[in-house]
Amino acid sequence: MEDMLFYDRMQFAFTITFHYLFPQLTMGLSLMIVYFKGKFLKTKLEKYNEAAKFWMRIFALNFAMGVVTGIPMEFQFGTNWAKFSELTGGIIGQTLAMEGMFSFFLESSFLGLFLFGEKLLGHKLHFLTGFLVFLGSWASGFLIIATHSWMQHPVGYEILENGKFVLNNFGALFSNVWLWPSYLHNQAASLVTASFVVAAIGAFYILNNKHSEFGKLFVKTGVVFGLISSVIVAFPTGDMAAKNVVKHQPVTFAAMEGIFETEVGGSEIILIGQPNVLEKKLDNKIAVPNILSFLTYQKWEAEIKGLNEFDEKVYPTNIPGLYYAYHIMVGLGTIFIGLMFLAAIQLFRNKLYKTKWILWSLLFMLPFPYIANTTGWYTAELGRQPWLVYDLLRTAEGASPTVSSGNTLFTLLGFIGLYLLLGLLFLMLVGKIINKGPQIIKH
Amino acid sequence: MELFWYIVLMTMLAVYVILDGYDFGAGIIHLFFAKTEKDKKAITNAIGPFWDANEVWLIAAGGVLFFAFPTLYASSFSGFYLPLIMILWLLIFRAIGLELRGQIHNRMWEAVWDKAFGIASLLLALFFGIALGNVVRGVNLGMVENGISTQEAHYFFLPLWNPTFSPQAQHLGIIDWFTILLGLVAVVALTIHGANWIIFKTNSDLNEKLKKVIFVLSFVLLALSIVTLLVWHIIEPNPFHNFIKNPLLWIFPLITFIGLFGLFKVKSFKKDGLGFLFSSLFLFGGLTSTVASIFPKVLPSTNAVNPSLTLYNVAADSYGLSVGIYWFAIAVVLVGVYMVIQYRVFKGKMDEVGYGEH
Numbered sequence: 055m056e057d058m059l060f061y062d063r064m065q066f067a068f069t070i071t072f073h074y075l076f077p078q079l080t081m082g083l084s085l086m087i088v089y090f091k092g093k094f095l096k097t098k099l100e101k102y103n104e105a106a107k108f109w110m111r112i113f114a115l116n117f118a119m120g121v122v123t124g125i126p127m128e129f130q131f132g133t134n135w136a137k138f139s140e141l142t143g144g145i146i147g148q149t150l151a152m153e154g155m156f157s158f159f160l161e162s163s164f165l166g167l168f169l170f171g172e173k174l175l176g177h178k179l180h181f182l183t184g185f186l187v188f189l190g191s192w193a194s195g196f197l198i199i200a201t202h203s204w205m206q207h208p209v210g211y212e213i214l215e216n217g218k219f220v221l222n223n224f225g226a227l228f229s230n231v232w233l234w235p236s237y238l239h240n241q242a243a244s245l246v247t248a249s250f251v252v253a254a255i256g257a258f259y260i261l262n263n264k265h266s267e268f269g270k271l272f273v274k275t276g277v278v279f280g281l282i283s284s285v286i287v288a289f290p291t292g293d294m295a296a297k298n299v300v301k302h303q304p305v306t307f308a309a310m311e312g313i314f315e316t317e318v319g320g321s322e323i324i325l326i327g328q329p330n331v332l333e334k335k336l337d338n339k340i341a342v343p344n345i346l347s348f349l350t351y352q353k354w355e356a357e358i359k360g361l362n363e364f365d366e367k368v369y370p371t372n373i374p375g376l377y378y379a380y381h382i383m384v385g386l387g388t389i390f391i392g393l394m395f396l397a398a399i400q401l402f403r404n405k406l407y408k409t410k411w412i413l414w415s416l417l418f419m420l421p422f423p424y425i426a427n428t429t430g431w432y433t434a435e436l437g438r439q440p441w442l443v444y445d446l447l448r449t450a451e452g453a454s455p456t457v458s459s460g461n462t463l464f465t466l467l468g469f470i471g472l473y474l475l476l477g478l479l480f481l482m483l484v485g486k487i488i489n490k491g492p493q494i495i496k497h
Numbered sequence: 498m499e500l501f502w503y504i505v506l507m508t509m510l511a512v513y514v515i516l517d518g519y520d521f522g523a524g525i526i527h528l529f530f531a532k533t534e535k536d537k538k539a540i541t542n543a544i545g546p547f548w549d550a551n552e553v554w555l556i557a558a559g560g561v562l563f564f565a566f567p568t569l570y571a572s573s574f575s576g577f578y579l580p581l582i583m584i585l586w587l588l589i590f591r592a593i594g595l596e597l598r599g600q601i602h603n604r605m606w607e608a609v610w611d612k613a614f615g616i617a618s619l620l621l622a623l624f625f626g627i628a629l630g631n632v633v634r635g636v637n638l639g640m641v642e643n644g645i646s647t648q649e650a651h652y653f654f655l656p657l658w659n660p661t662f663s664p665q666a667q668h669l670g671i672i673d674w675f676t677i678l679l680g681l682v683a684v685v686a687l688t689i690h691g692a693n694w695i696i697f698k699t700n701s702d703l704n705e706k707l708k709k710v711i712f713v714l715s716f717v718l719l720a721l722s723i724v725t726l727l728v729w730h731i732i733e734p735n736p737f738h739n740f741i742k743n744p745l746l747w748i749f750p751l752i753t754f755i756g757l758f759g760l761f762k763v764k765s766f767k768k769d770g771l772g773f774l775f776s777s778l779f780l781f782g783g784l785t786s787t788v789a790s791i792f793p794k795v796l797p798s799t800n801a802v803n804p805s806l807t808l809y810n811v812a813a814d815s816y817g818l819s820v821g822i823y824w825f826a827i828a829v830v831l832v833g834v835y836m837v838i839q840y841r842v843f844k845g846k847m848d849e850v851g852y853g854e855h
Contacts, residue, residue, distance in 0.1 A: 076582065091550070100818075108743045118592065118593070118596045121590045121592070122588070122593065123589075124591045125552075125556060125588060125589075126582075126585045126587060128556060128559055128560065129559070129565075129574065129581060129585055130584070131570075131574075132563070132571055132574025132581075133565065133571070133574045133575055133578050133581055133582060134569035134575070136572065136574060136575035137571065139563065139567055139570055139571040139574075140567050140568050140570075140571035140572075141567075142567075143563050143564065143567020143568075143570060143571065143813060144564070144567055144813035144814050144817045145817070147560070147564030147565070147567055147570075147817075148564075148565040148817060148820075148821060149819070150560050150562030150563055150564065151557070151561050151563060151564035151565075152560075152824055152828070153560065154553065154556050154557035154558055154559070154560035155560065155825065155828035155829075155832065156551045156824075156828055156831070157563075157822075158555050158556055158557065158574055159550065159557065159828075159831070159835055160831070160835065162549045162550040162552075162553045163550050163757060163835035163838065163839050164835070166545075166546040166547075166549065166550070166843075167838075167839070167842060170546065170852070171842065174842060175842075214814075218814075219814070220814035220816065220817065221814065221817040222816055222818055223818040223821070224817075251817050274724070328731065337837070338715070439572075454571075454575035454578070454656035455575070455648055455649065455652050456576060456640065456648055456652050456653060457575050457578045457654060458654075461578055461579060463580075465578075465579070465582045468582070468586060472586060472589065476589075478592065479593070479597060483597065483600050483601075486600070487599070497640045
């Protein structure tokens with residue numbers, strides 16, 4: 055039974071991690087493509103249209119990957135988490151069904167027009183189809199995070215005698231205090247990924263002295279979008295999301311921050327250190343006193359509850375994993391703001407395209423927004439464990455009762471093999487598009 | 498309320514089968530009858546701008562199943578675990594076959610993705626037919642052994658097959674001779690359907706040959722349908738009791754027969770869309786007749802201990818189902834608008850679309 059739960063969790067974790075590599079780019083990138091196309095409509099400068107078309111090719115490939123890896127997510131609620139689906143389907147089924155009806159139809163209907171319809175539609179209508187694809191993908195994110203928020207902070211429900219959760223307030227699903235900070239935090243983070251990718255490809259073109267006119271446009275646009283979005287990720291959205299955790303999941307917050315003991319006179323903020331769960335302390339820590347209390351409550355002396363104040367039965371299942379995920383996310387987020395700030399100063403002084411070390415940094419920063427987005431989601435998900443529905447339904451109670459571990463391991467291995475193939479194909483093809491660069495293909 | 502969502506769900510499934518059905522059929526035609534590069538181009542152009550949106554009907558129907566009938570969703574998705582995951586893998590292969598083929602111009606690359614697209618389409622058609630067969634035949638709900646349930650009354654698990662391949666064995670499998678039969682019906686019906694779509698949407702050289710294929714396959718489909726009807730009573734001794742109780746339901750089998758007999762006239766149609774209309778009628782009629790014959794059951798029990806799952810004992814709570822009507826009504830209107838736009842932009846023959854050329 056333990057094995058079973060482990061394989062179920064691994065399969066979901068693996069498939070969702072791989073899946074989210076693609077939507078995190080496409081959600082942000084769709085907005086940037088709409089920006090390029092809009093700029094073209096305004097200025098009539100062909101380079102903006104070419105920029106939009108180049109990123110559309112990257113977008114199309116990512117979008118296709120997002121779709122094919124997304125379908126298994128919806129299936130897995132039923133295949134691997136049948137008990138969870140049965141008990142909560144009346145509630146989370148609402149938001150998931152709405153995603154299908156409102157966003158997937160919108161995206162799929164207009165994506166084809168957006169990709170193939172430029173000549174057929176004219177530039178203005180083409181811009182509109184791009185905007186609708188953007189709208190669909192952001193609506194999809196919204197409904198997924200509404201579902202996620204209900205699991206983190208259940209609202210508008212009652213529990214029947216047979217254990218089923220039933221909805222009694224539809225509006226509450228969307229006025230959930232957990233929803234808006236998480237949604238905006240996530241969308242800003244998606245824009246961070248897109249900005250860094252656009253900037254990195256731009257830096258590559260400049261450094262490689264190939265397509266460098268487009269390189270400059272991409273770096274400039276990436277830096278402007280990147281600075282704004284990486285600030286928004288931290289403040290106000292990240293701050294608001296963290297305050298939700300403090301208020302509604304205090305034990306999670308203690309584990310995230312690595313606070314084993316409540317500190318009298320204010321809590322320090324941990325910069326580096328390894329959680330030692332057995333001895334309930336941090337090894338090799340470097341910390342700054344009182345900062346955490348100030349960030350959390352705007353009071354230097356404020357008390358933050360440590361893990362010692364809670365029953366071990368409600369401890370997050372994987373405290374070190376949660377702690378690292380959170381610290382990697384925050385650390386990278388800080389570096390993003392710093393780099394984008396320096397790049398923006400050089401851009402303002404008209405020196406960016408000659409400041410080689412910043413261009414190299416932008417290029418090598420390419421994988422890190424993906425890592426930050428992924429660890430951010432791990433923070434949220436590991437932070438919720440051992441619960442599926444916070445404080446109400448444990449993960450162990452949600453798995454499918456009749457599927458054996460041998461079957462789940464079989465499908466997990468199959469997914470690993472298949473996604474490895476998909477990943478290799480994706481890298482090969484995206485490399486080909488980048489290598490060709492903009493303006494090569496004339497339609 | 499449950500009945501409303503049941504009709505919604507069945508309608509969505511029927512729309513899915515008709516729309517994505519022609520994509521699968523086109524894939525099967527692609528596998529067996531497309532010899533030249535021009536034939537292949539014609540086929541992918543005919544489905545290129547549509548297949549992705551067609552597949553959304555499956556996802557959306559899955560969403561509605563989850564939301565309106567969570568117990569059925571949980572029970573059937575976990576019980577049919579392996580075939581469902583395999584369907585996912587096939588859907589992935591089929592999609593990347595279509596999307597990646599045109600990315601690199603190389604004969605080996607194209608050959609690999611052509612086969613991935615064709616074989617995945619064939620197997621999907623077979624699997625969906627088998628799935629329908631499983632729902633009709635029923636499953637051992639509660640996994641009863643010697644008269645005692647070993648699981649909760651609405652859960653079960655089926656392996657892919659049992660060594661006897663009999664639909665009446667004590668330990669059932671997904672694949673037995675009855676479900677395979679329905680799988681074959683699905684393959685033949687969708688091949689015809691896909692051929693009709695290609696005739697409808699292209700001016701391909703292939704079209705004359707496809708009309709002959711449809712004509713021949715219509716005899717096969719008729720024969721398979723008769724055999725299926727004859728053996729049906731082994732699964733369900735009294736398959737017509739719903740129709741006798743409510744004679745209005747005969748409309749569904751009637752639609753099936755109109756569709757089937759229309760197909761025999763394929764060579765004499767003046768309008769290219771007529772064949773597609775008749776194969777759609779056959780699919781719609783076949784699916785609705787099947788569903789009507791087991792109504793109100795949605796997953797029959799093969800043991801006497803646990804009751805069958807019906808649309809009434811698997812539905813969500815009434816408040817959730819009622820608020821769902823509001824957003825669903827808005828969404829359906831929007832979906833209708835998108836479809837009108839999509840099919841107007843890509844109306845008529847599709848030979849010049851250039852799908853997959855990046």
